[in-house]
Amino acid sequence: MRSAAVVGTGLIGTSIALALRGRGVPVHLIDRDPEVARTAADLGAGVVGFPRTPVDLAVIAVPPQHVAATLHEYQLRELAEDFTDVASVKVRPQEEAAELGCDLTRYLGGHPMAGREQSGPLAARGDLFRGRPWVLTPAAQTGAATVRRVRELAGLCGARPLVMAHAAHDRAVALTSHAPHVVASLVAARLMDGDDSQLQLAGQGLRDVTRIAGGDAELWTDILGSNATAVAEVLAEVATELGTLVDALRDMGAASPAVPPERYGSSRAHLASALVRGVRGRGRIPGLAPGGLSLTGAAAGN
């Protein structure tokens, strides 16, 4: 790769630019806020402004709902030969790019799976993507040369390219990130019902379950909205299971205290089976220590 451009010099865009600069690739930095682009340049991420001749590859690093329009604009302005993006959803930007008449032969959607709690160029790190998956979602039209260039980009950033279909990617992030975020928010929202003394019983388990619910609500509204159908599918399955478990628990709660728990029969079995599926599902997360943990801050074992 002889030259690159980054459009949107936030955390991800600037981190990519820093990684490329570290490998000697000249980078042009573009942001709708010139101050943000200058900050990235001051960090050594490249030079601010449009190149005189098209660069090899432009990385569109803007929020998902702006990817297609930004791609369309910079293809018309001939910023680069090839284009990619880094948005955390892939189906909708691809559809929007098609509707806008973008050149889909020179565009390959991507999603580097890395992030930090902080945002903005000052949080950027050239090694942010090292060893992380970098999803590539080629479409039928995507040219082989474009695929090679985006693979090279992932390699220059130290990431592992992982080819997926658009819908499989969006379903994957719905399963592993977006649906869990919604559920964590709903659990956290219920805490508005407790009084202060009740909340004093909160332990580490609750802190962990709700941690991502502390994330920026506006940003997450955009992310979830961009992947709404896939997230709705996962959440609908969770809702069905949850409804069944509410019935099972009500059944168990209605049983006389004198009835030994073994006699709740099918309700108890249903609850136990849901928890076992949870243990198994958690066991599928790569790189977890076997066994999992049971501490909830309440006296585990009681």
Place this chain on the structure above:
Amino acid sequence: MRSAAVVGTGLIGTSIALALRGRGVPVHLIDRDPEVARTAADLGAGVVGFPRTPVDLAVIAVPPQHVAATLHEYQLRELAEDFTDVASVKVRPQEEAAELGCDLTRYLGGHPMAGREQSGPLAARGDLFRGRPWVLTPAAQTGAATVRRVRELAGLCGARPLVMAHAAHDRAVALTSHAPHVVASLVAARLMDGDDSQLQLAGQGLRDVTRIAGGDAELWTDILGSNATAVAEVLAEVATELGTLVDALRDMGAASPAVPPERYGSSRAHLASALVRGVRGRGRIPGLAPGGLSLTGAAAGN
């Protein structure tokens, strides 16, 4: 307190015994598995076996569904003048104790809010309860002398006694521990649907949300079953919200890609409002750093 007994020398029972021994109180250790009681004794938690004369206070440290029967048995055998327990649910053991004809004037239910990932006497620590809340749930019949003795127990263990009604306690643990556990399990169970490449996209957010879902399924079936009604109430509220959000997301997903997100209107507003309530609810957890975190392993900010 001149003498005490612990029935059930697991993590919690042995930790209490160690704390009492550290303050010079003689402790008798009883467990249905003599080997487990001997292990606790070897750790310095007291002497194995029934005392010759009743001790001042017996701590019933067995799973919630066995609390009432154990209390009944050891009141008949005159193990102690006063009794308490450490179970993580309070309504049902109290009801069961009443049905069995226990002496409720000499019994005060308790719940020390501490635990560890490991269980059993070898995981016990004399300082496990230091600075932690220790919930006391006096009933109308509970004698003042019994309340004083259990308060003394909590004090000797370094804990902060916190008086609550039985139902308020059970609602509190449903909100802060039991319902979050069920929801974490359901999110984890959905991972059975993903293929291996999809699961490679799992980040720290998913690990956190599902951590407690790795807990022992049988133990948690007992805990949830013992507090079934309160857990069902919280989960029913989560299920209602979840159903509304699934509808909102489907509405947003069905909108044409060309429609700017600002135009999804009420569905988008509903989603945003649910996320904002999540941020606020999380902010009610005592001792959290302000702001909360948004990292999910996916590229935050995209």
